[in-house]
Amino acid sequence: MLKHLILPVALLGATAAQADEGQWQPHQLLQLKGELKRVGIAIPAEKLADLAKHPMSAIVSLGGCSASFVSDAGLVVTNHHCGYGAIQRNSTAEHNYITDGFLAKTRAEELPGGPNTLVYVTDKVENVSARVLKGLDNKMSGIERHEAVERSIKALIAECETDKMYRCSVPSFHRGLEYYRIRQMMIRDVRLVYAPSDKIGNYGGDVDNYEWPRHTGDYSFLRAYVGKDGRPADPSPDNVPYKSKDFLVVSAAGLKNGDPVLLAGYPGRTSRYKLPSEIRYARDSAYPAKVAELQADLDVIAASTQGSAADAVRYASVAKGLHNVMKKTRGLLDGFARKDIAAVKDVQDAEFRAWYAKQPRAPQALLAELDAVIAADIALSNEEFGWSVATNSDLLKSARTVYRLALENGKPDAERESGFQQRDLTFIKARLNRLEQSYVGAVDRARFGAGLQRYAKLAPAMHVQGLDALLPAADAVPALYQSSQLGDTARRLGWVGQDAAAIAAAPDAFLQLAVKLHGVAMSLEERRKEVDGQLERVIPQYMQAVIGWKESQGKPVYPDANSTLRVTYGTVAPYSPRDGISKGPFTTVEGIVEKHTGKEPFVAPAALIEAVKAKRYGLFKDPVLGTVPVNFLTSADTTGGNSGSAVMNGHGELIGLNFDSTYESITKDWYFDRDITRAIHLDIRYMLWVMKEVDHADNLLKEMSIKYPKK
Template sequence: MRYTILAAAVAAGTLGLGLSAPAGAVEGMWVPQQLPEISGPLKKAGLKLDAKQLADLTGDPMGAVVSLGGCTASFVSPQGLVVTNHHCAYGAIQLNSTAQKNLMRDGFNAAAPGDEVSAGPASRIYALDSIRDVTAEVNAAIAGAATPIERTLAAQAVDKRLVAQCEAEPGYSCEIYSFFGGVTYRLFRNIEIKDVRLVYAPPGSIGNYGGEVDNWMWPRHTGDFSFYRAYVGKDGKPAEYSKDNVPYQPKHWLKMADKPLGEGDFVMVAGYPGRTNRYALASEFEATQGWTYPTIAQHYKNLVALVERTAKQDPEIGVKYASTVRGWQNTLKNYDGQLEGFKRIDAGAKKHADEAAALAWLRKRGDASKPALDAHAKLEELQAKKADHRARDLVYSQLRRGGVIGAAGTVYRLAVERAKPDAEREPGYQQRDLPEIKAGLEQMDRRYDARMDRELQAYWLREYVKLPAGERIAEFDRWLGGNDEKAIKRALDKLAKTKLGSLKERVALLSADRAALDKSRDPAIELAKALLPANLRMEQEDKTALGETLVARPAYLQGVIDYRKSQKQAVYPDANSTLRITFGNVKAYTKLDGSKQAAFTKLEEVAAKATGADPFDAPDSLLEAIADKRYGGLEDKRLKTVAVNFLSDLDITGGNSGSPVLDGQGKLVGLAFDGNWESVSSNWVFDPTMTRMIAVDQRYMRWIMQEVYPAPQVLRELGVAPKKK
């Protein structure tokens, strides 16, 4: 569902407006328009381009950077070739895999464009076209509403109106994003490329070398890269997948670096970081540290074990749920790392101290600060109310999210909303959302197994019956009919008779109206119908809280902005899934145990780490090339071998995966794919001493495609084909 304005306002908040030099020239995910104002630090760090050039979002090199809707990527050829991380393409790789033809294990290499395979009906590439400030329109709508829930409805209405106007021309996708918790709103228009195809992915023993053991760790030796291609209709406009489509021809694409990268060199990342919470309330931080992260991490550990246990009996389940499991593993390890980091730097004490200092400054200003202080009190009140229902909200959302229950809920709610005029439908169920809904129901076929779905439902049902009586949902209780294992088995036995496990049935129901679905005796549809009143009731509660936040968050953050400007502190927007730049230098670091870490890892270290068993099962072709010192002309004279991964002091977060790492000339030197263990808590409290970004070196990418898992056709397209001997 698209709650862009609302979700941004409810999130812990962002900070910006004023500018000063970045702390240590590394902290901050900068809005490109800000870069001319900090051109001094950029030049000092080593940027050779004019900073104004980076502010041109549709020029070179920024126009080559695209979003995958969760990861970042970039065009690297005039024929629509796109490079991103292997783990960003993992869903597409999994979607095209079976137990017999396992591309996750074996890799994929299209010898010619005709061999490229669809990344899936839901895959998208978003190329930024324009940005427009819509603060006045949004704030006018909110100000004209009398009650909190009316504010939410007004915000939704203006969002839908502006987006509809923006998308009037086919081929574009538009979203409104909130900056500074609602101080500013901007409308982003993107070219939406709907035909995305997989071109090249190394075997998992290269692309995911080290697996979860090495995730968030340094030293690292992962070939985390893959290639897509963007396709459009013959008229050059975005179109659904068709064999007749042709490669998209971007106006700009990145060139591979022609100078070897070394320690101390300038690097920058352009990408789409998801969310940081550095200016959250101390109470919001406490809730995250004390409940949200440990609770979700434990659930994910349990779910990973559940799927792995079942997959041992049926390998096809392992293939179908591989992408889901990898997502759980990544999140739970990230949360564990953040929790460890919070303790190490005493983040709670720092958050309280920072907030107390801001509030003390605001109180000294008297009446001028009353709006900010009142807003702070309201946000504290809302946070307390949210905590009262967090266990219920987590469990219930998981029960409704996936499998046949999720599919039935989507189909039934769509039928309910379709009876309304398009502008009055709930966000996520408008005409513009139908292709995404259909693609999701189609894609479910490769990520669903009835037996596994039942076990996952049983897990969450057991969690549901543990909830206190006051947190239970009457409609769901009536469906479940008890609190013991017999009741759970009885409910799941009934649900197992659903036909929504069939792709044909799911897609057919997309066109059904509410009257037809109300007559259905499919148990999943009956459950969706029974739960609608509860869902609507809870949505009303959420909309009331959202309406309060739409006013309180920007009022409070404006006060914090004023305070930080008065202290001459660096001010920058928190990440919110929009295009940002972060910059710094290739830089080693010293771990907490005192061990000094080199800025680069090397080929020979890949071989030294190999055990022959997952996740260190480097392929023989790679080990042989290393043993024979077949460097292919890609060795670094300083390292006396080929660089694999490298560190820099850049500020990134989730969403930056796949981001191009550029040198001072704007050329591609690598791809961001991870951060070190000590950096994961920086989403909340930035630690400039320990924070490091991990990237795969473009020389290693080329070496793999040249010497190990050959792709001469890709190298030629990149303009880096090896010279003939």
């Protein structure tokens, strides 16, 4: 009904972008040739749009982080915090690679990354919107519509995965207006090659997280292995390094203020097109509740692991992830307080609705329907938050997983819920196995008991329908753990593949609790499908109208981030966070020494401090700064998931790794403010300098193709 309002979706992005805003699908770059040329990107847009050509063929996903190949032998560079799971997995109190760092001098010394460390190589993207949306009827209920879409998606995935070397997905773009099928080669034998000490890789810790100036060497190296036939294979000593078709040349020439950058990776989620009511819900309710919950959970973990180095190592990755989410969420709240984004969106929304009212063929009932489905979504989100607080136990999650898997196994594979099909079995086992490295019974017991106490105090709107009467009392939690064997990895995995009746009859306390809670969980899930189905009916119509409105103003149109491959660009740039303060775009190794106190998190390795004081800068000395740069700022448009993204110069050479944003930039997930939005990157010269002068990773320096500056 809205097709007369806008340009065809295939032409989205044809208008000139403003500032450096935009997380573009590669194919959209063909319409941005002028912008790329303006910024100073010399690579033809045709090459950037082609996933089979350099440099895009070297960009990979780690399933939550981004990375890139830097040799033809499957060597992958990413952030230290992206390799943290593999580092922590191989660490013990006696051999703590988190604090000591790790370097494999030979390939035989490389360590297994574990079943959750994967490399995804995207090789094909195709628009399948017509097939997903075919046959949908506005008379359908929300759940009928949602399940029809899911059936189409599962069929498209099954068709794509006939060759088992590929993992396929069909994410939506523009909140359900378009669907693309994405094919990725999934490499599942990935090994840890090198990671500096966290005194380098996480220098400044949570204190400096999202802050500028920053002095963090946030990098690590992995290697992808495949079978001798070149196809992905289960981990085996017989596997060989993956022969990556393309890899990035590393440039030690560096950058200066104003230079262009091109950034490619897999940004997670943004909310640029959400309504003012959704912003206010996040600002006034969802985020404050999230911050309180995260802090409470972190306090329990800290108290429960205190005095035990082994327990602290086991929960290091969990705590690090929670701290990162906490800092970002607090940054969002501070950003909302600093600039009333909801008020900005109010103005935009009023302008849009006025424009929309003048469109002769536009169904005017749409906006009222939109407001209603958003309200329903918010109400259900409150209950879903309550569920997460009440069920904060790894053993309970494991029990629920094996029981749900058993129930789904009783159906034909195509009719099983997404996430519980045969294709998902490896991932389910990996999640259950992961507790081997990140579970302590006493800690999980404390988290669950405290979560139940917090749930009891939540507002009534956050209590899940039918749940309260089924939950154990907090003082009954210790007995549950005493009557469960799911803490043992072999027993936990042993329930995979068992039938539902056997699980329901098991004397294990957590399996019994999972069975008891299943009906409420399914009710919550079905209500979510109903709401999502209504959102999938209304939101795409709204988005199509918004696109038409934005196109009429010549404004950029790109989809919200959804963990798919995107390209952004910008320039090295300083910024002013507030009146009278200007922050430059580079930090240097001298700043590390200045911050060094000898107390966490500002403890720099002695070898690094000595090298700085001796001014052993070599080829990595910046001619303008007179020293080695550590981190730098650009105006590139990034978000979570872009961690580890390749930052390239105008010729496609690797000159940095994205790892963070400034604190003032965190609200860019909702609103891009070109004056203060800055991404923080590791300068590749610092990485190379540490590898040479501190960690002596000469074998890797030799393996990479490095372009050094002319003398």
